[in-house]
Amino acid sequence: MPAPHSSRRNFIKTTGCLTIGFVLLSSSELWADAPAKQDLPGSLQDNPRINAWLELLPNGRARVLTGKIEIGQGIRTAVAQVAAEELNMAVEDVEVVLAETGRTPDERYTAGSASIEQSAMAVRYAAAAARQKLLALAAPVLRMKPGQLRLEQGIIKATDGRQVSVAQLLEGRQLTDEVRQPAPLKPKRDYQHVGRSVPRQDIEHMVRADAYYVQDLRFPGMVHARVLRPPTYEATLLQFDTKALQQAIPGVLKTVIDGSFVGILAEQEYQALRAQDYGRLHAQWSVGRVLPADTPLPELLRGLPGTTKEVASKGDFTKAPATGSLLTHQSSYFKPYLMHGSIGPSCAVALFEPSAQMLHVWTHSQGVYPLRESLAKLLGLSSDNVHVKGVPGSGCYGHNGADDVAADAALLARAVPGRHVRLQWSRDDEHAWEPYGSAMFFDLQARVNPKTGRITHWQHELWSDTHSTRPAGSPEKLLAAQYLAQPQRPKVEDDFSGGIYRNSEPYYQIPALRVQAHAVQGPLRVSALRGLGAFGNIFALESFMEELAVQSRQDPYEFRLRHLTDERAKAVIRKVRELVKDQKLAENEGLGLAFARYKNTAAYCAVVAKVSVDPASGFVRVPRIWAAIDAGEVINPDGLKNQTEGGLTQAASWTLNEEVLFNAQGITTRQWEQYPIFRFDEVPLVEVAVLDRPTEPPLGAGEAAQGPTAAALANAVFHACGKRIRHLPIRPEKLLG
Incomplete structure (x- = not known):
């Protein structure tokens, strides 16, 4: 990130890079008869050249380029580790450039726990290919075979002591060869950096309250902006006296009105805030869309029209069992709308250069390239005339207001060309207008053979909004676009790709299985929130598994193990059981277990929660949570633990506290008082055991703990x-009824 007070000229100058490619040996000479892209990480298949991911610098250091943005998952540190490993240099000598259009690879979104699997592995392969290429280039210079040479700290050394530097070999140029298989990866037995807990440098910036986040950016001559939102969805502006506003609030530069989009620009942030408050009192709006507040949300979801998809089906449900031969059970579950609840409200900075018709945007969006496409279409610009740079923001793990606030800032930047526009959402803006995690409803039924203790039939039916309305090049999904004079309304899509049924199919072995998903359009604005549909589906599935274990009088650990064939799944359950084996329970205390493999293809995670329930108040306290996680090869053990610890705490807050509420006129949970998240004195002590498997591929882990945590807490409360x-959520009043 540039220094917050850097000039625009210096910023653009320091982020530019001249890359001149050359090839001395053909790719076929380096990797004969190898397929070019087969079995390479997905991101590398789309961007197969070395210099898309790696630049070797004249000072012997390396610069890594990743299309992912840092949202607390530690991607900056992890990619530095894998690059340093393959290049045989110190981690401190690897600098990392995060998502920036025209500079880093287009990796679409930082989402789905895919940063390590995609970006870090692309960097690993690119660095390995660079090492092999450098050895091949040095061979004729040193008159040795590549196998007799070693790359170390930017120097290629021969066995007889002669050496040549990378800078001397390249003379300012970069390697542009395509990465091909078989990639010459470093043997894992020789690893020095991967598998070690390398500290994250960004933590120090946070602790010191340094200027680190997008909210901290300041530029000379910068102006401040706020957007005046309607009171509820689809309300339209009837009247607003802008002259009266400028007379009432000194420092207001301009008010931009385009249909029902109202933006206010001022010299100082406090002036912009005062102007926004004035507008809330004096602007007149139509009634807008009336929300269906009279119908309980679970009932509402089930009654909405939608599209049905059969997610999984196997076995025979037509043969009725003999009366009393099977234990049958049925339960329904519900997950409400949830906020991202970012501590720092969304923010962006935009600059419009009229001479070049160029728009620059600084944003904490999780997809700089998709946002560029959306902004270009929104403003009628070529994509080449939109430059989007990712800057860390307050974490959200999903699609919060980051894209929307970037669009707000871009629209207003045209009103003051040549000046940076900083647009900061308020807490009310964030709580009322961010796209929430979808509400979900579930019906589950199962039969258990009491003789074998095995489930014979399983049915899972769910109702949900989509779990992703990211812009992805579609400007109509940006909030501002829906309120312009020529409004762009999002299309109703019968699309199941938004993660509705993620983890709805049990990972357990069940002979007869049927899973159905119903995609509906609920009353609130929704999009991606950490885990997507997995959080609700696993909560329902693992709560139901516990109920079946109780009904059939089986140990909850053994009941799950009995239905698993994957030894890695069994291992995390056994490990978490070992972690809690010495726990003593007092009266009104309980332990609850839950397990899932995220997406049924990523990391394995088993969670045990310990709770105490006050019988007088119904208040649930969570003193401890344990987790065992298997994410394959571990790049940074502390990083994986941090991810899991954060997921456990966040999901515990969702489970016990959080719920978006609304009435007919709009969202009512517009401040922290109405939408409480965990306070420091509520955060449990968490313990995470990592099952490292260095010979296995790394698996996505950032969202693995969410669903199991919710079910473990519900099971512990029971x-x-x-x-x-x-x-x-599991609120006290529900336990007192």
């Missing part, structure tokens, strides 16, 4: 007080 809560 064991503590005997009450089964199936509708989240």
